[in-house]
Amino acid sequence: MTARPLALEATVNATRGSLELDIEIAVPAGQTLAVIGPNGAGKSSLLLAIAGSLALADGRIAIEGRVVDAPPEPPLPPERRGVGMVFPDPLLFAHLTALENVAVGPRAHGAARSTAQREARAWLERFGVGEVADRRPGSLSSGEAQRVALARALAAGPRLLLLDEPLAALDVAVHAAVRAELAGCVRELGIGVVMVTHARADVAALADEVLVLEGGRVTQRGTLAALEAAPASDFVRRFVRDEPPSRAR
Amino acid sequence: MTRARRRARPPLAVVVLGAIGLALLVAPLVAIVVRAPWGRLLELLSSETALQALGISLGTAAAATGLSVLLGVPLAILLAGAPDEPPGLARRVVRSLVTVPVVLPPVVGGVALVALLGEGGLVSAPIAALLGAAPPTSAGAVVLAQTFVAMPFLVFAIEGALRGADRRVDLVAATLGLTPGRRLLRVTLPLVAPGIAAGAALSFARALGEYGATVTFATSIPGITQTLPMAIYARLAEGDRDAAIALSLVLIAVSVVVLVALRDRWVPGVVR
Numbered sequence: 001m002t003a004r005p006l007a008l009e010a011t012v013n014a015t016r017g018s019l020e021l022d023i024e025i026a027v028p029a030g031q032t033l034a035v036i037g038p039n040g041a042g043k044s045s046l047l048l049a050i051a052g053s054l055a056l057a058d059g060r061i062a063i064e065g066r067v068v069d070a071p072p073e074p075p076l077p078p079e080r081r082g083v084g085m086v087f088p089d090p091l092l093f094a095h096l097t098a099l100e101n102v103a104v105g106p107r108a109h110g111a112a113r114s115t116a117q118r119e120a121r122a123w124l125e126r127f128g129v130g131e132v133a134d135r136r137p138g139s140l141s142s143g144e145a146q147r148v149a150l151a152r153a154l155a156a157g158p159r160l161l162l163l164d165e166p167l168a169a170l171d172v173a174v175h176a177a178v179r180a181e182l183a184g185c186v187r188e189l190g191i192g193v194v195m196v197t198h199a200r201a202d203v204a205a206l207a208d209e210v211l212v213l214e215g216g217r218v219t220q221r222g223t224l225a226a227l228e229a230a231p232a233s234d235f236v237r238r239f240v241r242d243e244p245p246s247r248a249r
Numbered sequence: 250m251t252r253a254r255r256r257a258r259p260p261l262a263v264v265v266l267g268a269i270g271l272a273l274l275v276a277p278l279v280a281i282v283v284r285a286p287w288g289r290l291l292e293l294l295s296s297e298t299a300l301q302a303l304g305i306s307l308g309t310a311a312a313a314t315g316l317s318v319l320l321g322v323p324l325a326i327l328l329a330g331a332p333d334e335p336p337g338l339a340r341r342v343v344r345s346l347v348t349v350p351v352v353l354p355p356v357v358g359g360v361a362l363v364a365l366l367g368e369g370g371l372v373s374a375p376i377a378a379l380l381g382a383a384p385p386t387s388a389g390a391v392v393l394a395q396t397f398v399a400m401p402f403l404v405f406a407i408e409g410a411l412r413g414a415d416r417r418v419d420l421v422a423a424t425l426g427l428t429p430g431r432r433l434l435r436v437t438l439p440l441v442a443p444g445i446a447a448g449a450a451l452s453f454a455r456a457l458g459e460y461g462a463t464v465t466f467a468t469s470i471p472g473i474t475q476t477l478p479m480a481i482y483a484r485l486a487e488g489d490r491d492a493a494i495a496l497s498l499v500l501i502a503v504s505v506v507v508l509v510a511l512r513d514r515w516v517p518g519v520v521r
Contacts, residue, residue, distance in 0.1 A: 053420050078423035085424045087417055095439040104435070108426030156425045 004029045005065030007160050007192020008050065013058035016045040021216045025194075027160070029064070032186060032193040034207035038235050042216040043196040047162045050194065051085050052078035064159045079108075084158030088168040090149035092137035098124060098148045099133040105156025123151035127181050143174035150178070154185055161186065163195040167202060179205050200224075200242045212236055278501070285498055286491040293495035301472050302480035303499065309388055309476060310456040313395035314403075317452045320396075321403040322445065326433070328404065329411035351401045358397055359465025366393070367466070390467035391474050395456035402455055403448035410444025411437070447511055454507040458500060 008027040015021070021042045027033045035043045048054040050061060052068065052075060060070040063082055069075035092101050102120035103113075111119065124130045127147040137145055146169065153161060166182070167175050183206050186193050197203060203210055203224050210227055212220040212235070220232040224240070231237040238244070259267075286293060293299065328344055330336060336344075350358055365371045414437065422436045423429075438445070460478040469479040477496055484493040 048420075051420060051424060053423075077429075078420060079426050079428055081424070083424050085421055087421070091415060091418050091421050093418070093422075093436055093440070095442070104422070104427065105425040108431070152425065153421075158424070162424075 006062070007031070008033075008061075008063055008194065009065075010050060010061040011059035012046060012049050012056060012061065014045065014049050014054055014056050016042070016048070016054055019045060019216050021045055021049065023211075023213065023216070023218055025211060025218075027192040027194060029192055030187070030190040031208040032195060032206050034203045034210045035194060035196045035213060036198070036203065036210060036236075036239055037213035037219075041213040043213055044164055045216075046213070047085070047164050047194065047196060050081075050160070051083050051162055052076060052081050082157075082159040084153035084156055084161045086146075086149050086153045086161070086163050086166045088165040090137065090142075090145035092140075092145055092148060092152070094137050097134050097136055098129065098140065098144075101137070101148060102152045102155045105152060109157065120151070120155055123155040124148065126185065127151045127178075143170055143178065146170055147178060147181070150182060150185075154189070159191060161191055161193045163193060163197075165196055165198065168198065176201075182206065200239060281494055281497055281501070285494050289491065290495050290498070293492050294499065296492070298471055298475075298480060299492070299496060302475050302477045302496070305388065305391070305473075305475060306457055306477040309391040309395055310453050312388075312392045313399055313456040314449050314453040316392060316396045317400040317403045317456075318445065318449055321400045321448070321452075322407055322438075324400075325404045325407035325411060328408045347401050347404050349401075350398055355398055355459065355461025355463075356465050358462035359394060362390075362394055362397060362462065362466040366390075386468060386470060386474060388474065391463050391476060394463040394466040395459045398459050398462050399452040399455040403445075403452040406448030406451060407441060407444050410441040410447075414440055450507050450510050454504055457503055 006026050007029045008025065010023070010025050012021050012023045012025075019040065019042050023042070023046055025033065025046075035046060037043050045054060049056060049069075050063075055075055056069050056071050058071055061068050066082075067073075068081045092098070093104070096104070099117060099120050102123050103116040106116035106119045107113065121130065121133060124133055124147075127150055129144050129147045129151070132140055132144050132148070137148070140148065146166065150166065167179055170178060179202060186206070193206070195202070195206060207224065210220075210222060210224055211218055212227070212232070214233060214235060220227060220236055227236055228240045231240055294303075324347065328340060328347070330340055353361075363370060366373055366376060418436065418440065419432055422432045427435060457476075458478060459476075460482070463474075463476060464479055464482075467474040469475045469483060471480075471483075475483070477500055481493045481496045481500075484490075484496065
């Protein structure tokens with residue numbers, strides 16, 4: 001038996017501000033877990049805990065079977081967890097060209113400059129932005145910049161990809177195209193993905209399973225179809241109908 | 250439709266006092282420009298003592314700026330701390346200590362340096378043994394006094410830039426595999442480079458204009474420790490007002506250059 005270990009297996013007990021997280025999740029290799037929930041439910045905090053920027057108070061996080069945080073053991077720092085992270089804004093390094101941005105990961109992992117740049121160029125082309133390779137982030141459109149950010153995250157060879165509303169800042173026209181490119185890459189690489197999103201369409205296109213967070217806890221999990229069939233809360237009911245979330249909270 | 254609204258006129262007293270305040274700041278500069286011995290300017294500025302003082306000033310201010318960057322950038326990094334961490338007591342105390350030279354009368358700073366490094370000072374003997382000479386009465390003493398006064402400006406400029414930088418950029422850099430040291434060199438410092446440049450320019454301007462601490466600690470020896478501000482004071486004391494004004498114009502010109510250079514340099518360059 002050589003079953004591939006789960007991409008992510010985590011029991012997260014952590015505190016961020018006044019929010020207490022108590023979450024259990026598992027993501028099989030090659031699958032995408034969408035995390036949805038109202039603002040302040042702990043979605044981003046969950047990603048920060050997995051990435052290593054928020055230490056666990058208790059619990060355990062294992063990425064591809066390797067334990068990265070299990071108090072009271074000291075946690076592994078983000079650079080040793082093998083995770084990739086993309087935020088809604090691209091957060092490109094302003095002093096580097098698009099190509100150099102994408103080459104940072106391969107370089108950090110020991111690739112020679114020429115190899116790293118060749119890989120970086122391939123990733124940029126994969127996301128359809130090969131022609132902006134030599135431009136600085138300041139001159140890119142938001143769609144181009146976010147594609148470069150996704151290429152940069154994947155070029156580093158993560159075992160687990162953490163996406164915090166990666167498509168939220170994109171125009172409607174660009175949104176669907178980038179989503180399709182992302183879906184293709186993820187499927188091909190067979191890595192696990194945890195994606196925070198507010199968009200039903202993203203869940204429908206990318207997610208194998210959905211986790212609903214409310215107040216730092218899991219209130220429902222299942223496929224989108226299962227959520228649609230039996231929404232466990234008002235939030236889920238609105239989400240599956242693609243209605244804007246209730247303001248009265 | 251939004252209609253441009255007329256702004257309410259401020260009360261007359263505010264206008265009058267404000268205008269007087271502005272005049273107080275500007276009139277002396279106007280006077281110095283009007284009274285400048287424009288005809289003899291080149292001759293006055295090319296005198297040996299003037300050129301010596303200019304050379305010493307530029308050299309020591311540059312050295313003090315270099316020293317401030319070398320020591321001030323690490324200090325600013327320590328003060329800015331880890332992105333998520335609230336400033337602890339130690340850091341607040343250190344920040345207050347860094348502020349001291351800014352609010353301290355420069356002459357007191359000079360006396361303090363004398364107490365530390367002057368003849369019979371707290372650590373003079375070991376330092377003298379190390380360097381083979383007493384620190385004061387050398388260009389090094391000038392650099393030290395200027396650094397004492399100028400470095401805090403650089404520290405605060407860079408600390409501000411560091412704290413203003415988006416902490417998520419650091420996390421992204423970490424997930425790409427960069428260790429803390431490499432993140433600092435390859436991401437954080439380039440990101441706050443405009444802040445460092447602004448801080449260095451401020452420090453340079455401050456060091457160039459420094460008088461009180463420097464003259465107290467290093468004294469005013471023409472050709473060795475006499476900087477432009479000291480030379481200006483010496484000319485004025487000798488009754489040579491034209492020479493004092495001519496030298497002052499040089500410092501004013503440098504200040505203007507620094508001001509122009511700093512114009513838009515306060516925002517660190519994070520691209521969103």
